[in-house]
Amino acid sequence: MTEISLPRIAVADAGPKAAPSAPFIEIESLSLFYGASKALKNISVTLGEKVVTAFIGPSGCGKSTLLRCLNRMNDLIDSVRIDGAVKIGGHDIYGPDVDVIELRKRVGMVFQKSNPFPKSIYENVAYGLRLHGVKNKSELAAAVEKSLQQSALWDEVKDRLHSSALGLSGGQQQRLCIARAIAIRPEIILMDEPASALDPLATARIEELILELKKDFTIVIVTHNMQQAARISDFTAFFYIGELIEFDHTAKIFTNPAKKQTEDYVTGRFG
């Protein structure tokens, strides 16, 4: 069984200065099966609130699968079966009384490929708000502006809010998707390789944005880019073939990992 808890002790001053926040996302003995195949093997880990946690590991290690467990996106796949529990703020999100729509409002998601709706920039951000019952125009406008400001896109689009979102660059589209995700004020934002299809400049903007957003949101990000994990995350979890191998302060993972497999992966010896 792989059971790793949020480290309580700062890493000899090399780690992030902020102490780990209170447990927020508790993953307990979680296993996931695609049919007969076990993709996640008894994973236990606790993630903090308003910090960035990176999931790293080679392709097929289960990091995206685990990410999708956090807002029950895997429910959409028929052959998936899950054992164990995922608690957010102390409540099991796989409990019988859980409203999945409400859960996904609390736990937003941004994908590898930006996926704006074929609507205006404004409507993309307002969409979720309308869906959740916001009708007042000035309230909508204020929320759209706030989300675009927070996603560092406002200055670039404020004069063309009613133009098609599909006319934006790839990096802008991805920031729009982040604006859309944060418009409904989720507590958690899941990001599945949000910058892997972007050029270095657009990637840098997304990374800066993530560092700003963690003041208000808890962020869990899957990335193949280890330097990106080092730049933006406070904690890093390393996965290998469905197992959580190591979880610690990011600085510790990238300077002195405890497990040989982690060392081998971050130094490029396998993966």
Add this chain to the structure above:
Amino acid sequence: MENHFEMGLDALRQKILLMASRAETAVNESVQALVQRDYDLALRVREDDNLIDQFEVEIDEMAIVLLTKAPLASNLRLVTVAMKVSQNLERIGDEATKIAKRARDLAQEPPVKINLDVNRMAGLSLAMVKEALDAFVHRDSAAARALIPRDKEVDALNKEIHQQLAQHMMANPDTIARCLHWIVASKSLERIADHAKNIAEEVVFLCEAQDIRHPAAKAAGSAPG
């Protein structure tokens, strides 16, 4: 939007400046203790060396974390140069400690009746340290290059003081132990100027991406593989 990596670099620069300020104070006070025969001040300088050592450890930790974020080009040079600058500052602190140790011993003995230009040498060495750090802060390659030849002036002064002390020892064998303390202190001041020169060379590398150390070795060709 703030650039968080730049903020990390700024924090590193600030830490180096704090360390530099400590190291300069240590050199100043050690020379003061030596010249004014201040036993208590000499002891204090030795105790404070731990603080400078701690700075070196902290700067290395900050730099290593920054290196994990894969800085490139001038940012990469800045982080690696910062580590070398802090190492040189730590050595400057060690030299100040050596001077303070000799100052402590000399303060307990009768003074040697000889007129040594230690103040001038200390002034030259400290000015080199200060200007090397200014060049680092302002990324002023020209200032760093201008500084490097001044090390020879300090070397010459050290040699002069050494000769004066050698003559004095021959003439006054009872002062040999005390004169040896002065020789060590003078050598430490000369080493401080060497470290300032090292920092200046690093500043040139930072600004120009050009390694100007050891020109003779370079002229001789690459090291055997």
